[in-house]
């Protein structure tokens with residue numbers, strides 16, 4: 129007997145839970161890609177992609193995942209031999225740095241470890257040391273999905289401005305857009321990267337890059353561009369096909385249209401942010417109680433530095449067993465730890481991640497926590513009492 133039979137729940141940080149309405153919107157015959165409703169709908173999507181990022185910047189849509197969106201940003205930002213400064217606060221910042229490096233850019237990494245956000249002062253110092261202004265852009269992950277740290281983008285921009293260095297600021301918001309507050313224009317972001325399958329509640333397959341006029345001008349001569357990745361014809365098309373440099377991702381567009389309507393016009397973006405914050409708060413409260421006894425702890429100690437879409441935590445010696453129990457006995461799949469320790473390190477298997485991004489509500493997140501508590505009891509993993517009370521307390525106060 130197993131209690132997993134029922135609707136399974138994938139609580140990993142992407143792909144996220146998708147609304148049935150998004151899936152239903154995709155279930156249709158192939159539309160004409162040379163005229164009609166699809167073309168008009170795409171215009172509304174571009175407008176709404178600006179709304180969701182709080183920007184008036186230019187928007188491009190690529191058929192690809194987050195890695196594709198990274199390469200799109202890289203190709204437009206840089207020329208071979210340019211320099212990039214990357215703030216690394218987890219596996220995703222490290223991986224973005226690797227992609228830029230492999231494309232022929234000279235990369236300087238500042239590694240802030242796995243348990244703290246980027247320190248804007250150190251970024252400013254590195255820029256100040258670059259007297260020749262060779263660094264073309266600073267790359268930062270808003271929420272690093274591996275560590276669940278959230279970087280303070282506005283503070284990084286302020287430090288960059290204070291240093292008097294002209295570098296552009298490029299931000300990976302793949303795990304935060306539609307989950308955590310994000311204000312592209314107000315925060316002075318020049319290039320923003322995101323993808324469809326996390327806060328935007330749409331299947332994996334669309335990558336997005338927003339770029340400011342300033343970035344457009346600064347990058348006109350970038351020589352890493354190839355026809356497919358070039359953001360110019362995509363953002364300023366004279367024909368529809370140029371938006372996607374070929375066949376449009378027709379069904380993904382119908383799904384995304386539905387998701388953006390739900391986020392922006394029905395629930396409202398600020399309510400979406402508040403929902404993610406409340407659900408994250410419930411998860412953090414539960415971990416606080418569990419951690420009172422036993423080797424259980426949130427990865428990021430300061431709540432102000434935690435992303436609201438995913439929570440990385442240590443469950444000493446038992447994370448893998450607990451994940452397995454939750455999946456096999458209760459139908460909940462939790463995220464694996466990512467890049468938190470080397471495989472040779474005894475702590476390698478100590479981490480897991482709980483996602484609370486996208487189309488998730490109180491009953492889903494409270495259900496995940498109750499399942500985790502059941503697993504801890506079944507597996508005799510030492511933990512403090514009162515986690516579900518603490519989570520319910522947060523939810524009752526937020527609703």
Ligand SMILES: *Cc1c(COP(=O)(O)O)cnc(C)c1O
Nearest residue numbers: 142193194195220271273302303
């Ligand atoms: C998921 C994620 C990526 C990678 O996206 P893929 O679609 O898996 O290529 C990059 N950065 C962040 C912050 C992410 O959360």
